[in-house]
Amino acid sequence: MPKIVAVIGFGTMGSGIAQTFVEAGYQVIAVEKEETLFTRGLKQIQRNWERSIEKGRLTTEKKTQLEQLLTVTTDWNRIADAEFLIEAISENIDLKKEVFKEISQVVSENAIIASNTSGLSITEVASVVPNPSRVIGCHFFNPVPVMKLVELIRGYDTSEQTYEKTKKIVVSLGKESIEVNESPLFAVNRILVPMINEAIFVLQEGVASAEDIDRGMKLGANHPIGPLALADLIGLDTLLFVQDSLYENTQDSKYRSAPLLRKLVRAGHLGRKTGKGFFEYK
Ligand SMILES: CC(=O)CC(=O)SCCNC(=O)CCNC(=O)[C@H](O)C(C)(C)COP(=O)(O)OP(=O)(O)OC[C@H]1O[C@@H](n2cnc3c(N)ncnc32)[C@H](O)[C@@H]1OP(=O)(O)O
Numbered sequence: 554m555p556k557i558v559a560v561i562g563f564g565t566m567g568s569g570i571a572q573t574f575v576e577a578g579y580q581v582i583a584v585e586k587e588e589t590l591f592t593r594g595l596k597q598i599q600r601n602w603e604r605s606i607e608k609g610r611l612t613t614e615k616k617t618q619l620e621q622l623l624t625v626t627t628d629w630n631r632i633a634d635a636e637f638l639i640e641a642i643s644e645n646i647d648l649k650k651e652v653f654k655e656i657s658q659v660v661s662e663n664a665i666i667a668s669n670t671s672g673l674s675i676t677e678v679a680s681v682v683p684n685p686s687r688v689i690g691c692h693f694f695n696p697v698p699v700m701k702l703v704e705l706i707r708g709y710d711t712s713e714q715t716y717e718k719t720k721k722i723v724v725s726l727g728k729e730s731i732e733v734n735e736s737p738l739f740a741v742n743r744i745l746v747p748m749i750n751e752a753i754f755v756l757q758e759g760v761a762s763a764e765d766i767d768r769g770m771k772l773g774a775n776h777p778i779g780p781l782a783l784a785d786l787i788g789l790d791t792l793l794f795v796q797d798s799l800y801e802n803t804q805d806s807k808y809r810s811a812p813l814l815r816k817l818v819r820a821g822h823l824g825r826k827t828g829k830g831f832f833e834y835k
Pocket residue numbers: 601604608670671693694695696697698699700742745777778783787795
């Protein structure tokens with residue numbers, strides 16, 4: 554098992570992934586572009602650990618130990634010793650390729666480089682890495698500390714060794730994996746994201762209010778939260794990137810993004826992370 558894990562990007566997912574690895578005993582180095590980008594993620598992790606202390610699941614001593622396992626930095630050279638890296642930057646293939654190139658220049662040849670992409674091509678991000686056999690899709694779900702699933706996606710060149718090692722790491726986090734063949738949005742998001750997009754069309758067309766759409770899906774389909782609250786949890790910018798990439802990669806008009814989603818993103822209402830999306834948050 555790797556001792557040092559690097560998480561690239563410390564937003565909604567990167568911070569949750571970092572927390573999860575730390576709680577499993579890994580030493581984690583999280584990298585961001587700027588210091589200020591760490592504030593939101595660190596606050597979320599602190600809130601989760603405070604809650605665990607209140608519930609008697611964590612002691613203050615243990616929390617201090619966990620804090621010592623997490624380093625946040627803007628210095629790429631700090632990831633040089635990482636044996637497992639997971640990229641969780643914005644859902645943009647060009648940005649991801651740039652970051653994969655940078656990572657591969659710094660880390661050892663044997664390090665596994667994983668992407669948490671929601672559905673972009675692992676083969677394409679791997680294409681910029683000198684040894685693409687060590688690149689894999691390792692797709693966590695939000696909120697990472699709670700959700701049990703990780704989708705494992707092989708790119709064209711992903712080796713069996715990379716796949717098996719990553720699967721063991723997933724198990725060490727107390728999570729379960731499913732194996733998915735590379736395809737736009739993989740398996741779960743291919744089903745889930747168009748459902749959320751459809752809920753936004755239902756709202757936009759005035760079929761029902763946001764509250765009733767969500768109440769309907771909770772009471773009538775037994776979903777834990779409604780699709781619009783889920784959109785706010787995912788982040789509307791991320792959701793739009795993901796839905797747009799499904800459309801772009803399939804050219805199937807049934808996957809076009811709801812205009813209301815695009816409008817909210819243009820307005821800067823990104824869901825929980827900005828305090829307002831389909832609903833408001835304090
Ligand atoms: C876009 C992609 O690529 C893929 C995706 O991830 S799509 C999104 C997939 N995720 C989902 O579908 C989540 C659906 N929602 C849920 O399952 C639930 O709402 C939920 C588990 C997230 C929260 O449950 P809830 O009953 O609504 O709220 P709440 O009572 O506050 O929380 C329940 C537990 O989750 C924990 N929790 C909630 N949010 C958390 C977070 N951000 N981080 C850590 N823990 C969290 C709480 O601490 C609480 O734990 P305890 O009961 O052990 O104290």
